[in-house]
Amino acid sequence: MKKSGKPAFKVSFLCERENEKFPWASRFAPVAERVLIEEGCPGNVNVVLCSDETVRTMNRDYRKLDKVTDVLSFEWHEDYLLGEIYIARDQVKRQAPVYGNSFYAELKRVIVHGILHLSGYDHIKPADRIVMRRREREVLGLDLYGSEKDDD
Numbered sequence: 118m119k120k121s122g123k124p125a126f127k128v129s130f131l132c133e134r135e136n137e138k139f140p141w142a143s144r145f146a147p148v149a150e151r152v153l154i155e156e157g158c159p160g161n162v163n164v165v166l167c168s169d170e171t172v173r174t175m176n177r178d179y180r181k182l183d184k185v186t187d188v189l190s191f192e193w194h195e196d197y198l199l200g201e202i203y204i205a206r207d208q209v210k211r212q213a214p215v216y217g218n219s220f221y222a223e224l225k226r227v228i229v230h231g232i233l234h235l236s237g238y239d240h241i242k243p244a245d246r247i248v249m250r251r252r253e254r255e256v257l258g259l260d261l262y263g264s265e266k267d268d269d
Contacts, residue, residue, distance in 0.1 A: 118121075124150050124154065124159055125159065126150075126153070126159045126160050126161050127161050128145075128146050128149040128150055128153070128160075128161075128162045128164060128227055129161070129162070129163045129164065130142035130145065130146065130166075131165045131166070132165070132166045132167075133162055133166065133168060133171055134167060134168075136148065137166070139164070139166050140161055140166075140220075140221070140224070141221055141225075142257075144161075145164075145224070145225060145228050148225065149162065149164070149229075149230070151256075152178075152229060152232045152256055153232060153235075153236065154234065156202065156232075156233070156236035156237070158199060158236045158237070159237075160198070160199025160200075160235075161197060161198050161199060162198070162199050162200055162201065162202065162232065162235060163198070163200075163201045163202070163229060164201075164204065164231065165201065165202065165203050165204065166204050166206050166246070167174045167203050167205060167206065167228075167266075168205070168206065169185040169205045169206075170185075170205070171203070171205075171235050172185055172186060172187075172188075172189060172203055172204070172205035172208070173185040173186075173241050175189055175203060176189060178232050179191075180254040184199050185205050185208050185226050186205065186208070187204065187205055187208045187209050187212060187225040187230075188202060188204050188205070188228075188231045189202070189203045189223070189231075190202050190203075190231040190234035190235050191203075191231075192234075193233055196216065199235055200235040200243070201216060202228065202231030202232070202235070204224070204227055204228070204231070207225050209224055210223075210226055225257065226253065226257060228265075229253055229256050229257060230253060233249055233252055233253065233256075240249070240254060249255065
């Protein structure tokens with residue numbers, strides 16, 4: 118932390134579309150910064166709101182999964198950039214009701230999810246999924262998945 122109380126790193130909220138503003142960026146930034154500090158991973162992060170097609174292409178090219186997903190995180194671990202998070206705007210809008218969320222709440226959830234990936238969390242193995250979901254709930258103060266779904 119700098120002496121001013123602001124972190125010595127920045128979480129930047131960007132949009133793929135020109136002249137588009139990332140919704141609620143000023144509300145999401147403190148949450149993202151807090152998680153990075155708590156996880157011991159203070160570093161610059163870019164969060165980019167994209168089309169489904171952009172995220173699907175990235176998912177296909179980098180993960181060999183030819184389908185849209187809500188969020189992709191890419192670790193850089195460079196002096197100037199910890200990583201980047203790409204969010205599929207319309208996918209997040211579509212899935213928000215599945216989790217009983219508004220677009221705002223679901224966008225916040227996927228930002229936290231992406232930040233946790235950049236902090237070393239994963240959810241491929243069931244035991245890791247339990248740990249990551251528990252941490253998401255701690256950060257968000259919610260049980261978005263349902264406690265009984267921890268082991269699925």
